[in-house]
Structure formats: structure tokens, C-alpha cells
Amino acid sequence: MTRNPPQKVSEHPQIPPKPPPSMASMAILFTPHMTHITPRPLTLRRGRPVSCGLIEPDGGRLVDLVVPGPLRDAKRREAASIPARVRLSRIDLEWVHVLSEGWASPLSGFMRETEFLQTLHFNSLRVADGSGSVVNMSVPIVLSIDDSQRQAVGGSDRVVLVGGSDDEPVAVLSNIEIYKHNKEERIARTWGTTAPGLPYVEETIAKAGHWLIGGDLEVIEPIKYNDGLDQYRLSPAQLREEFTHRNADAVFAFQLRNPVHNGHALLMTDTRRRLLEMGYKNPILLLHPLGGYTKADDVPLSWRMKQHEKVLEDGVLNPETTVVAIFPSPMHYAGPTEVQWHAKARINAGANFYIVGRDPAGMSHPVEKRDLYDADHGKKVLAMAPGLQKLNILPFKVAAYDKTQRKMAFFDPSRPQDFLFISGTKMRTLAKNRENPPDGFMCPGGWKVLVDYYDSLDKLEKDKKLRETVPA
């Protein structure tokens, strides 16, 4: 990741022309009034409106649920005095992180029942300003408790959320509401199936309690993971600041949970070219790998980040116009439902263009031999989703390996025989077997990271076997 010094921005910038309909399926609400922002500490004060000309956050202002520094000691003492404690799982903590930084603005904590029901039925929330307007909210952000925890909470109106290896107080949840956790209904309405084997369900819902606890969240300190990657975990406020410093007049977000190959890079470069053609002066790419929970056979975050670094080092993407940061959300693998969340969260980070690929957030059906979701439903649903009208949806152009040019290129249906499609599975198989993909598929530095990752898996596997064969 590179960060440029802030630049002085003209107070009378050119108004970008409205993009042609083929480019933008929705109206652009990008406001071109950019003003110079003095560099400031990265922790925003609660509720401080984020200024500058970026797209407005959902609900009008970015939610910040982290207790301001000078008040933290008092909040810690308050937390220590609350008898009712709820222990956070790793995924719960990721949601605390997500909520605390306003990715889910205007949500101010774990969902209460009215929010949960609106999410399940409408994928959106009515804004409480009486305007009748809605914001998108497609996945439930909820905290479950079991019968004994519920009993322990008793009549208390707040609980302290504890986490980490030492059960340290992480946050206070107040004005709480406890309501039934109908898991079957939650799963059916979120995933469109109740088949066993959905990774997020197995990981976190199947063993969860039969109650949900919602309320207003106050997080005592910014969430850190101390895994060497925290410097990539920019909050929406920090990203907005970065885009402003870079003088961005358009921000296009690319969500990913896989290594970047040259087809992705081509698409991102081409998107910038198209935005320039539309009249934008400085479109900035937000390359935004998902950093929360992923399923076991996905490449882990740390290896993906190494791979993304190499892609930038190798010059495949231009660091001057690219911001690489980690999106802290866990992954649902809920296809058309989840892609809305991925897009909505990026609005809050300042992106007004969102690139959507084939079968976003999709996976194989856990039981049947087919993809769980129709590959086109993600982009169709995204284009019609309530609360996302202000976001410009950019459907992914299909890139494949062009054997005549020996590089990744946009697929040309007039000469299909020239193209080679390399699936994620194929890519992983090649890397596992230390085979090389065709020249031009991925920059060599990035490919080496992938091979190293599978080598490390092999080594782990061998060590394990060795330990198992050595008598105790």
C-alpha cells in the first residue's frame, strides 16, 4: 500500500460529465465539490460528519462506535462494573470491528429484531429520519446467546462483550433487546437454502444459541489483530481521508477473496481508462480483499496480502492510483444476498463505483452437484437492490487467456478457440503441483507467493504425519 501526501484541491473542479447509460446502470450522485482537508488524526470523533466530495455514507454520516481516547478509562471502569458478560467468538469480534468503524452505517450496534426482520425480508432498513428512505442491509449482523447467558443477563439493560484469550472487555452493548433466534428461517432467507454444509452456518450459526441480543455498541478501543496486517486495516473514515488526499474524483472498489491474476488487473486498468474517458480526472482503485472469516480451502489472508503486494511491486497495477486495504467483514458465501453487503459497505468507505463479477460471493451447492447460485443473479440483484441506487454498478467483463497474444485479454466471442479459461480450481491445482500457468496469466512474483503457500501446506502436512508416525 502506498499513501501520497495530501494535495491542494481546486475549489472549482470540473464537473464530470454524466456517464453514458451503458457504463452506469444507475444515476451518479457523485458530488464534485471537493475541499482541502487538513491532515488530522485518524481516529474520528463520534458522529463527526465526514466532509469532502465523496459519495455520502448511508444514513448521511459515518457511524463511529469507538470510544474517544480520553473517555476510554472511564468506559473500562464502567465495563468492569457490569455483571452481565457475553463472550465474543472470533467472528463476533470481526462484526464488532465492522460495526465500530461504520462499514454498516447507519447501524449503531448488533441488530435488534426490527432490523433483523427488515434485513431478512427486505434486504434494507428504513432510515429513522421519517423521510421513508432506505439503506441497503442484506446480511444479518447479530449476536447470539444461549439460554444460560440469557438468564445471566436477567433484567439488565446492558452487557459487556469480552473477547480474546483473556476475556478482556471489548465493548459495552446497551439498551439491549433479546429476541428469538430462529436459525432455520435466518438461514433459509439469507442463503436461499437450508442444505447442510454452508461454511458460515457450520462455523457460527449451527452451534449458536437460540437468542439474539441487539443494542447500541460502544467499543472501548479500536479492534487490532496484531498479525502484521493491521496497517492495511483502514477504516471507512481513513479510506475517505486517503481518497481525499489523493484528490480522487471517482473511487471504484474491487472486492476479492482470491489471488489477483492479470485478468483482474486488466479489468481494473480498463475500468480506470473508461472512467477517464467519461471525464473523471483521477479515478482511484480501492483493491479491497476481504479479511474476516473465509472457508478452509480459500487462500488465507496473510498469503493473499503478500500476493497483492507483489502485484503492485511488479507494476501490474499502478500504486499511484491504487489503494490496497483490508475489508474486515467475515464471508457468508451467500451470493446475491451477500454481494449487496459488499457493495453497501464500500459506499460507506467512499466508493461510488463497484465492480461486480460472475457469481459474486458464490460457491458450489453444499449437497447438489451445481453452483449454489445462478452466476448472473448477483449482478442482477445488485442492480435492483434497495438503497444502492446511488452506487454505479460495473459488471465484470469476461477476461480469459488469449493464446494468440499470450496474455489475459477480454474474451472475444468471434474467436472462442483462441481463449483459455483458467478457473480458480485450475489455478490452485497448478500452484499445488508447482506447475506454471501460461506466461502472462499472473505476474511471476505473485505466482511464487501462491506456490510458497501450497508448499507451506505440504510442509505442515508432512510434519503432522511425521509427528503421528513417531511413537510418543
Added chain:
Amino acid sequence: MTRNPPQKVSEHPQIPPKPPPSMASMAILFTPHMTHITPRPLTLRRGRPVSCGLIEPDGGRLVDLVVPGPLRDAKRREAASIPARVRLSRIDLEWVHVLSEGWASPLSGFMRETEFLQTLHFNSLRVADGSGSVVNMSVPIVLSIDDSQRQAVGGSDRVVLVGGSDDEPVAVLSNIEIYKHNKEERIARTWGTTAPGLPYVEETIAKAGHWLIGGDLEVIEPIKYNDGLDQYRLSPAQLREEFTHRNADAVFAFQLRNPVHNGHALLMTDTRRRLLEMGYKNPILLLHPLGGYTKADDVPLSWRMKQHEKVLEDGVLNPETTVVAIFPSPMHYAGPTEVQWHAKARINAGANFYIVGRDPAGMSHPVEKRDLYDADHGKKVLAMAPGLQKLNILPFKVAAYDKTQRKMAFFDPSRPQDFLFISGTKMRTLAKNRENPPDGFMCPGGWKVLVDYYDSLDKLEKDKKLRETVPA
């Protein structure tokens, strides 16, 4: 059902006062400008805007998909010339009926994929006028075909829909779109479960084809059932005309699929009283039993209609201020999802108040020992549903048998021991066993109809056994 002659309406009626917030959870959009409507033939011309001061239909005008009389012969000839034919099941035909009369306005035919997806994910449809406004649409209104039918349609842009015992052409579906019917996803997102045994699913989805066919519907003649009840099947346009004739300044709808007992009657009478208190001069009740498919253990429509007639005859409800009509939709038993459809369709029929009970459109879980839906979710979801803001939701007050007064009364939590709750199951058991319910539970004429129905079932059962025991 009684129908009054049209009355001259003042051109300068009193503007009804805004109801207090406790009564109306949403803003009232009732427009008080009523004008005199000359009596006219009940079949409206296509697209003719329905005037008068009733609530506006969804999308601004009531859809009418029945071919006007003078054009029917030409449409019949056109239908005969179309080679691709799709046979309608009984339930399909009920949906043709529903669509043809504009209950689902602004839907102009069976759903195409964009409408299907919006219904599944958002329970609403964006209106195509560019305003960004939405109408509610919570259950998929779709037509399924199988592989061979799809092949038969080939590249045709229209099909003829045939029905009845003699496969007569019923309608033409044009500008068709065929898309995949993912049954699992449809069921999960509509019912919030995929458990086997959901009545509508077993009846119509389980055996349906793997494709859906959407398009614009033209129905050759008004749908009739010739079962002696067609005179109760008033279209939304006819109901609007009736309400206008009666000089209604508020219309409150009561959806039901069960016999009416005095608790229901109390609620309806009390609602009228409250509306009068709010300043309405002539609130009219739309007592609106559902007339399409219902599950096997529900009381059939013909017996319910007899029972409702008795209730009016016995003076439990006032015929002067009550319109009894049949709502032609089939029943999904999809709880909070379906109750939105029940409410939305009544907007199109001119109702601006909707009474919602406990666990609307609910049933027992087909596999587990519990109700499928939380009894409160229906009214909660209804109050937050997109596109229903203009409808006033009136939550059902709990009525029970007050042993001290020997009549149905609103439950008084300060003296619970005085009240007897008589469930639908209990009511059916009493009627089956020819036992009488407590005095004042239901008018005697209505109760007799119920007893007669169960007698007729017994007789059928005995006749069947007799036939089975007599050697062939």
C-alpha cells in the same frame, strides 16, 4: 352480500382529521376528493384510471388484463393460431384471475426474472417510471413449464394458455421470457424453510417444471368458476365502484380463511367505531374471504360463504356498512411474507385500512412441533414493508370468551381467569362432535353451517367406507 344503489356524493366533503398516531402506524394518504360516478358497466376498459377518492392503486392505475368484449373474437382467433400451448393447473388459473383483475397491479402478467428476483430478495418491485418508488410484491406470481414444454415453445415470443376440462384458450402470454426455476431457492426465500410438507409447495411447486415463463398477459374472457359464487367475486374495479356508490370515506379490509365468530365481529365493529371517532363519516368494511387454493383441513370456500351469509343475516355485522366479496388468490401459508400480499392486494381494491391478526397466514411447522412463524412477525413485517407505507395497519386486538359477560370481548389482562380462548382447532373439534360452543361465541345460524359441513364430511366418509366394503 348486499349492494346499495349509488348515492350522490357531495363535491366538498369534510376532510377527515389525521388519525392519532396510536391508531395509524403510517401516514394516511387518503385523498378526500370524491366525485359522483355515474353507474357504468362493471368491465372496465384496459388502463382506464379508476377515479374517486379511494386510495390510489399501486403504480397509479389499476391493471385490467381482460380483453375488451368487441376484441375477444379476434383474440380467440389469434390464440388459435399460436402453436405453443401451456396448460394451466387450477392454481395457475387462479393466478391468471388475480393478475387479470389487477389485484397485483402494476404487474401485467406472470413475472419475468427481474420481477421474480426482486420479489424473492426485496418483497417489492421498482416502478418503471424512473421515480425510484417501489410497490410491495412479496409472493412470486409465476408460471412453471417443464423441459418438453420449453422445447415446444422454441423461439416463439408468445404462447397460448389453455385451461379447464376441454383445454380451451384462456389467455395469450406475449413477449415471453423463460428462465430457470430454482425451486429450493424460491421455497427457502418465500417460506423461510425448506421442510417437506408445506401445503402450497406440495400442491404446486414440488411437481412443477424447472423453468418459469413470464410475459404480458391478455385474458380472453373474465375468469368464471360457475360454482354459484361468482357473484361474490368482485374485481378491484368493482369493489372500488361499490365503495364509491356507498360513499365510503374509509375502507377497512378483513382477510380471512376461517368461519367468522363473534370475536372477529367484535373487532370489525370496534374498528368501525374507532374510525368514526377519528372523524371518518362512513367507514365501510370489506369482509374478504380468500377464495383460491386452501389446504385440505381448512373449511372449503362454499361452506365459509354460507357461514358468512348467516353472520350478516343474523345481524352480527351490519349489511349497510359491510361488503362481502371473495379474494380470488390461492393461499401460500407463508406467514409474514404472504400477509404483505394480502394487504397489498386490498390497496388495489380500494382499502386504506388493513386489520392484521396474530400469526397471519401462519400454520404449524410441517415437521417440528411449533408454529412455523413467530406470531408477532406478521404484523411487525407488515408495518415495515416497502410499498405499504400508504396503508394503515390496524393490529388485531385479542378477543376471547368472557365467561362473566357470556360473550366475546376484548381480553382484559387484569382478570385473565374470566376469559376462555377457543382456538380454531377447538372450534373445529366442537363442530365435528356436534357440540355447542359457549353461548355468544358464534351466531347460531353460522354455527349450524359449520356443523352441517362436518356432517357432510362424515356422510362422505361413511359412503366411501360403504363402497369399499361392498364387493365389486
